[in-house]
Amino acid sequence: MHQLTLKHGATWFVLLALLTLIALAIAPALAQDDEPINTVNAVFVICPTSAVINVTGTMLAGNDVYYQVFAGSNATGAAISAQRQIQVSGNFDTNDTISLNAGTTIASGETASAVVAVAPEGNPNSVIFDFIVNDTQDGCVDANADLTTTTTAPATTTDGATTPTDGTTDGTTDDAGTGTGNVVDAFFVICSDSAVINLSGTLVPSWDIYYQVFGGPGGTGAELSALRRVRVGGDFAVSDRVTYPTGTTLAVAASGSARVRVATEGNPDNIDFDFFLEDVQDGCTSEETQPQNPLIDNGETSAAGGGGTTTTPVVQRPDGVNVSLLGPGGITLNPNLEPEPAVFIGARPSDIFRSQTPGLIFAECDDFPLALPGLVYDTDPITVYWSWSARTRQQVQNHIDNAEYRVTMNTAPFPQVIRSEIISASGLFWVFYSASVGNLRPGHYEIGYQVTWNQPISNGVEDYGPGTVNVDDKGLCNFGITLNPAGETIFHNLAFTPTEFPVHNILPVE
Incomplete structure (x- = not known):
């Protein structure tokens, strides 16, 4: 029998090497455990005309909690409150009370829900994570929530919630x-x-x-x-x-x-x-x-x-008429463009303005006054986008599963289209599609947009697809690219050929 014997010095060397390897192996895990994270716990109570939410946890600097109340469990019904921002940081424990939309009442035994999200301050569309809490209206009695607790400072609140009779x-x-x-x-x-x-x-x-x-x-x-x-x-x-x-x-x-x-x-x-x-x-x-x-x-x-x-x-009209459109990544399209009267003397600002989101083009801009691109230079990177919204997350998912898009620019298809995750904003759920095409040559461009569906779907207001009155949805966006005033040399995307003037109805006639 051969026996291996180590001297004391060799023994310590081997032990030291083993300890070093173990330390190296567990160091990443320890580092990951020590990495600060956002944590949120929530208790939600629905009342006949209001709701109370208690949120606790830990929040990293630069992030906040947002929530919105919906009829039905798991946010399956319509939004019945505005979206609220609760500003928190570090360790927090706060309550917030919100009034439901005017005329909305949750009857005893009915269920409501709240979508709770963590997102950057001032940008609720860039969701880090979200979850849903449900409650059944039982007279606002819940052992986990004190409904008499005053909303604390970090929440968006109003003083004087009890209104005197003198108004x-x-x-x-x-x-x-x-x-x-x-x-x-x-x-x-x-x-x-x-x-x-x-x-x-x-x-x-x-x-x-x-x-x-x-x-x-x-x-x-x-x-x-x-x-x-x-x-x-x-x-x-x-x-x-x-x-x-x-x-x-x-x-x-x-x-x-x-x-x-x-x-x-x-x-x-x-x-x-x-x-x-x-x-x-x-x-x-x-x-x-x-x-x-x-x-x-x-x-x-x-x-x-x-x-x-x-x-x-x-007048509450569709987005893009009185209210600016949402864009991918939580961007507001043309935030510096205001609604214009039907009759306007002189050049319309929408025709000559310079957008604060230059180069971001909504594929159906011809039908939405607040989506007009304005003055666009050949040095502006162009991103064309379109979107779909519905009252529930599942309705948007049904659209994604069944939609067939045909979107072109001057008859040429886009080589790559990116679809976003489903987000919650302005009381609805949204998905965005975008195609980045770089810098375009000066001239006129027309985007043709059309979507059909393999199966009937609903956005919570209307039905779309086979067998409905809305078998498709289509639109156009006409815009021009102008040579940049500095005369800067730029490499253009040659995949899209401009025209010298508007060419309408490039979609095939059915």
Whole structure:
């Protein structure tokens, strides 16, 4: 028998080598365990006209929690609240209470859900991870949630959630709230055939006030006005009187309300905070029923606050008409393009403006005024995109599984198209398709877009595909490429040949 014997020095050398190998093997795992991560736990409680969510965990700097409430379990129904941002960092434990959309009531025994997401601050579409929590309306009794807990500073909230009967409320956000610095105080008076709202406070650039009047408390009852936009900036103090539709009156002693929201210019659904005002119709004879500030009447300009203030009715129309379109990666298309009137004297800004998203082209831009590309140079890298949205994630997935796209530019197909993951934004679920084609030669281009489906699908509002009234969806986008003003030499993509003038209807005639 041969026996191997090690001297003491050799023994220590071998042991040291073994320990070194073990350390090297486990070091990556230890490093990974020590790497900071985002963690979120959530308890969700649905009430008849509101919801409460408690979130705890740890959040890395630069990220926040977002959530939105939906009818039905697992976000299968319609969105019944705006999307909310809860600003947190480090270890956190906070509650937030949100009012459901006006006129929405969850009956006892019905189920609702909340989609909770972690995403970068100010960019809720770039989701790091998300999950769904469900609850059944049982009178707002839940051992895991204290419904009397006041919403803490990191959440987007309004003070004065309990509205006095005189119609006053303080709709301010605290300094630790959303961080925008927007502050709004409001006084509301309901009359038999009109209503008066007095607004004062401070709004930072790119935010405006929106409000709508209802014939019942808490945003219930008939809509007594359209959604109205009050354009303000800096310190302001302004009043507005709105007249109800012809033939509509509110009886004496009846309650009315107004939902007031602070949201981005041109996008009333991107809400910083909102609150309700209530008042009882008592004849409107006291001095307090008169406007307290310079009155805006029928959309005219008033010299109130920091530079003029105006109010105009906001018609809720499809995205791309009154509201800027979403783009891939959470981008807002043409954020610097405003809606234009039907009649315009002189050159339209949409024809000559320079977009803040130059080169991002929506494939159906001809049908969406806020999607027009404007002035595009041959030095702008071109990305063409299109999208599909629906009320539920499964409805979008059904579209993905059955859609057949035919999208070309000057009759040439795109060599590579990238599809995004399904995201939640603006109360809907979305998928984006994009094709990056680099720099194009100066000239005119027309994108032809058409989609059909192998099986019938629904977006929650309409049906599409075989056997429905919408067997396909099609559109065009005409735009021009201009030689860059600096005369910079650029290598162009020669796969797409420009024309000298618009050539419409390049899609084959069926």
